[in-house]
Amino acid sequence: MAMDVRAPDDDEGEIMCEMNTTPLIDVMLVLLIMLIITIPIQTHAVKLNMPSSNTASAPSEPPKVVQIAIGADGSIKWDGESVQGREALEARITEAARLSPQPEVHLRPDGGTLYDVVAMVMASAQRLGLTKIGVTGSEAFR
Numbered sequence: 723m724a725m726d727v728r729a730p731d732d733d734e735g736e737i738m739c740e741m742n743t744t745p746l747i748d749v750m751l752v753l754l755i756m757l758i759i760t761i762p763i764q765t766h767a768v769k770l771n772m773p774s775s776n777t778a779s780a781p782s783e784p785p786k787v788v789q790i791a792i793g794a795d796g797s798i799k800w801d802g803e804s805v806q807g808r809e810a811l812e813a814r815i816t817e818a819a820r821l822s823p824q825p826e827v828h829l830r831p832d833g834g835t836l837y838d839v840v841a842m843v844m845a846s847a848q849r850l851g852l853t854k855i856g857v858t859g860s861e862a863f864r
Contacts, residue, residue, distance in 0.1 A: 788801060789830065808846070
């Protein structure tokens with residue numbers, strides 16, 4: 723913003739080439755304030771369906787826990803008993819899936835177990851209807 727401080731009787735006939743930016747700045751500030759006001763406040767919330775605190779549906783006894791151990795050689799043990807083959811494992815999983823309430827399945831692979839065997843057991847359990855599956859002993863893989 724420049725101001726011409728020459729005397730009014732100076733008639734050189736020069737054209738003033740500077741643009742008056744004050745109205746432009748005013749308009750930009752008004753637009754900025756309107757933008758800030760109209761933008762909704764961002765809320766970073768995760769919506770969860772939490773269970774209700776209904777005491778009538780609380781289990782009267784702790785659930786049964788089934789331990790499935792997988793050895794480094796690929797051998798599978800169901801509660802300490804050796805299981806031979808995928809068909810025998812799937813028969814036990816099917817039987818456990820039919821129980822009401824379903825037992826909790828704790829899968830404990832050995833540190834040297836191949837991923838294929840663990841994935842096969844978990845896929846079979848999911849496919850046959852077991853819903854409470856957890857992997858324990860993950861500290862061996864650190």
